[in-house]
Amino acid sequence: MTEGRLLQVNVSPGGVPKRPIPEARITRSGVDGDxxxxxxxxxxxxxxxxxxxxxxxxxxxxxxxxxxxxxxxxNLTIQGFDVSLLPVGTRLxxxxxxxxxxxxxxxxxxxxxxxxxxHRYGRLGRAAxxxxxxxxxxxxxxxVVRPGDRIVVTAPxxxxxxxxxxxxxxxxxxxxxxxxxxxxxxDGGVAVTILDDGDLAAAACAALPGxxxxxxxxxxxxxxxxxxxxxxFRSSGATGWIWADEEPWPGAVADGVAVHAAGQPSDLVxxxxxxxxxxxxxxxxxxGIWAEVMIEANRMPGAFADAWRAMExxxxxxxxxxxxxxxxxxxxxxxxxxxxxxxxxxxxAGSVLPAFRGRGIQRALIAARVAHAARxxxxxxxxxxxxxxxxxxxxxxxxxxxxxxxxxYRVDSxx
Numbered sequence: 001m002t003e004g005r006l007l008q009v010n011v012s013p014g015g016v017p018k019r020p021i022p023e024a025r026i027t028r029s030g031v032d033g034d035x036x037x038x039x040x041x042x043x044x045x046x047x048x049x050x051x052x053x054x055x056x057x058x059x060x061x062x063x064x065x066x067x068x069x070x071x072x073x074x075n076l077t078i079q080g081f082d083v084s085l086l087p088v089g090t091r092l093x094x095x096x097x098x099x100x101x102x103x104x105x106x107x108x109x110x111x112x113x114x115x116x117x118x119h120r121y122g123r124l125g126r127a128a129x130x131x132x133x134x135x136x137x138x139x140x141x142x143x144v145v146r147p148g149d150r151i152v153v154t155a156p157x158x159x160x161x162x163x164x165x166x167x168x169x170x171x172x173x174x175x176x177x178x179x180x181x182x183x184x185x186x187d188g189g190v191a192v193t194i195l196d197d198g199d200l201a202a203a204a205c206a207a208l209p210g211x212x213x214x215x216x217x218x219x220x221x222x223x224x225x226x227x228x229x230x231x232x233f234r235s236s237g238a239t240g241w242i243w244a245d246e247e248p249w250p251g252a253v254a255d256g257v258a259v260h261a262a263g264q265p266s267d268l269v270x271x272x273x274x275x276x277x278x279x280x281x282x283x284x285x286x287x288g289i290w291a292e293v294m295i296e297a298n299r300m301p302g303a304f305a306d307a308w309r310a311m312e313x314x315x316x317x318x319x320x321x322x323x324x325x326x327x328x329x330x331x332x333x334x335x336x337x338x339x340x341x342x343x344x345x346x347x348x349a350g351s352v353l354p355a356f357r358g359r360g361i362q363r364a365l366i367a368a369r370v371a372h373a374a375r376x377x378x379x380x381x382x383x384x385x386x387x388x389x390x391x392x393x394x395x396x397x398x399x400x401x402x403x404x405x406x407x408x409y410r411v412d413s414x415x
Contacts, residue, residue: 002080002081002153003080003081003150003151003152003153004078004079004080004081004150004151004153005078005079005080005148005149005150005151006076006077006078006094006095006145006146006147006148006149006150006151007054007069007077007078007079007147008020008069008070008076008077008147009021009022009023009024009031009075009076009077009145009146009147010034010069010070010073010074010075010076010077011024011031011033011034011035011075012034012035012073013035014035014036014037015037015073015111016070016071016072016073016111016112016114016115017068017070017071017073018034018070018071018073018074018075019070020069020070020147021033022146022147023144023145023146023147024144024145025142025143025144025145026048026049026094026098026100026139026142026143026144026145027048027139027142028045028048028138028139028142029043029045029048029224030043030048030049030075031048031049031075034075037111038111038198039198039222039225040197040198040199040200040222040225040228041109041198041199043222043224044221044222044223044224045138045139045221045223046103046104046136046138046164046168046221047103047104047106047136047138047221048136048137048138048139049075049076049100049136049137049138049139050073050074050075050076050106050134050135050136050137051074051075051076051078051083051092051100051102051134051135051136051137052069052072052074052076052077052078052083052134052135053077053078053079053080053081053082053083053084054069054077054078054079055079055082055131056082056084056124056131056132056133057069057077059131059132060116060123060124060132063123064117065115065116065117065120065123066114066115066116066117067115067116068115071112071114071115072108072112072115072121072124072134073111073112073134074134076094076145078151080151081153082131082132083102083135084105084126084130084131084132084133084134084135085130085131086102086135086153087102087155087156087162088102088103088104088156088161088162088164088165089101089102089155089156089157089158089159089160089161089162090102090153090154090155090156091140091153091154091156091157092137092151092152092153093151093152093154094143094145094149094150094151095143095144095145095146095149095150096143097141097142097143097144097145098139098141098142098143098144098145099139099140099141099143100137100138100139100140101137101138101139101140101161102135102136102137102161103135103136103137103138103161103164103165104135104136104165104168105126105133105134105135105136106133106134106135106136107125107126108121108122108123108124108125108134109121112124163401163402163403163404164403164404166262166263166380166382166403167260167262167403167404168221169262169342169343169344169380170260170262170344170346170380170382170403170404171199171217171218171220171221171260171404172199172341172342172344173339173340173341173342173344173345173346173382174217174346174384175199175200175201175217175218176320176339176341176346177321177339177341177346177348178201178203178215178217179194179196179201180315180318180320180321180339181311181315182194182203182213183314184310184311184312184313184314184315184318185205185213185307185310185311187314188307188310188311188313188314189310190205190207190208190213190307190310190311191205191206191207192204192205192208192213193205193232193235193236195216195228195229195232197228198218199218199221199222200216200217200218200219200222200225200228200229201216201217201218202215202216202217202228202229202232202233202240203215204232204233204235204236204237204238204240205236205238206236206237206238206413207303208303208304208307209238209239211241211256211408212304213307214233214238214239214240214241215240215241215242215243215408216229216232216233216240216241216242216243217243219242219243219244219248220243220244220245220404220406223244223245223246223248226242226244226248226249229242229411230242230411233411233413234411234413236413237413238413239410239411239412239413240410240411240413241255241256241408241409241410241411242408242409242411243258243406243407243408243409244406244407244409245404245406245407246407247409248409249409252409252410253409253410254407254408254409254410255408255410256386256407256408257386257387257405257406257407257408258384258385258386258387258405258406258408259384259385259386259387259392259395259402259404259405260382260383260384260402260403260404260405260406261382261383261384261385261392261395261396261400261401261402261403262380262381262382262383262400262401262403263380263381263382263399263400263401264379264380264381265345265370265371265373265374265378265379265381266374267399268366268367268370268381268398268399268400269397269398269399270367271360271363271364271366271367271398272360272363272364273360273364273367274328274359274360274361274364276328276329277326277327277328277333277361277364278326278327278328279324279325279326279327279334279364279365279368280324280325280327281322281323281324281372282316282323282324282325284316284317285316286316287312287313287316288309288312289325289332290312290323290325290335291308291309291311291312292309292332293325293332293333293334293335293351293353294308294335294349294351295308295309296353297334297335297351297352297353297354298351315337320339320340320341321337321338321339322337322338322339322340322369322372323335323336323337324336324337324338324365324368324369324372326352326361326364326365328356332353333352333353333355333356333361334350334351334352334353334356334361334362334365335349335350335351336348336349336350336351336365336366336368336369337349337350337369338369338372338373340373340376340378343377343378343379343380344378344380344381344382345369345370345372345373345374345376345378345380345381345382346381346382346383347366347369347370347381347382347383348383348384350362350365350366350369350383350391352365362390362391362394363394363397363398366383366394366395366398367398369381370398381400382400382403383395383400387405
């Protein structure tokens with residue numbers, strides 16, 4: 001346990017700099033009176049408050065940069081300890097009421113470039129300067145804070161915050177993977193409309209009903225922006241689903257529940273490869289067989305099958321997408337894929353032909369893709385599966401732990 005002081009409270013109507021105020025109430029949505037210029041990138045319950053230490057500001061200033069409290073957008077300027085060296089889950093009790101929990105590092109972006117010589121805003125990046133990063137915090141207990149308030153720092157109570165951080169990283173990889181899939185479909189002639197804005201993404205395709213081409217991701221972290229997804233589905237005339245942690249509007253109907261599982265590659269349980277099974281990554285020039293296995297394994301009807309055939313040619317060339325084929329005696333029996341994004345390997349599209357199920361092939365397919373992700377430098381791997389499904393059980397048996405459980409809330413095209 002350690003202590004510090006709140007030096008300054010900063011807000012703005014949007015953008016930087018944020019200006020000091022004599023006091024503010026902190027709620028689970030953030031600091032009263034503060035706004036974000038880029039609402040699809042900042043804010044939300046897991047990024048409610050941004051924090052930076054005066055010690056870090058002084059070190060950056062000593063390097064010749066024109067930085068000052070509030071110029072890089074932190075809500076709370078503190079003193080007494082380096083906040084970015086503390087683990088996620090650390091709690092900060094500020095004054096008499098408010099309690100915050102550190103959630104993640106705040107990646108620097110070009111919005112704050114004017115606080116740096118030659119716009120080198122990467123100076124606040126945690127990877128290169130671990131003591132000088134801003135940190136995001138979620139609000140455990142609301143309350144009023146003022147400059148001069150005492151800050152009491154306590155260690156994380158459990159690994160809950162780390163699970164939320166892993167879920168957030170996995171969500172960003174999922175978003176990137178879906179955008180790659182949807183764009184491949186669009187390039188292949190599928191009439192899918194795509195929303196891509198900040199941390200949010202959605203697709204709508206009335207011609208191919210179901211969740212694959214009619215869903216919205218990222219809204220678990222930005223629940224206040226669900227109207228963007230609703231408008232996207234309805235303007236496209238499609239019924240869609242919004243993934244969220246809790247009911248995003250009164251009376252919302254959830255008709256799907258999925259477990260998000262993740263872990264470090266080194267933590268996974270070693271799987272036994274069934275006799276005769278060979279799993280290999282397909283070269284980018286080889287297309288056709290992967291889609292056919294996916295179509296047969298998932299019993300896709302005509303229009304969906306045509307979409308997957310059209311998509312594979314584009315996915316094969318996507319730099320962050322890797323396709324795998326499982327074969328026994330040279331005959332294909334399974335297919336899967338992995339999408340890499342900022343150190344996360346997202347396992348997707350893992351399917352085994354019906355005649356070969358129950359032999360441990362799915363476990364072996366998971367292990368092969370995890371090993372490939374590790375070779376590519378990923379420090380986190382994860383996947384998504386319907387709760388209670390055989391896929392969810394295989395993820396658990398492989399050593400992936402549950403980091404989030406999300407519900408799919410239905411948005412009918414007619415309103």
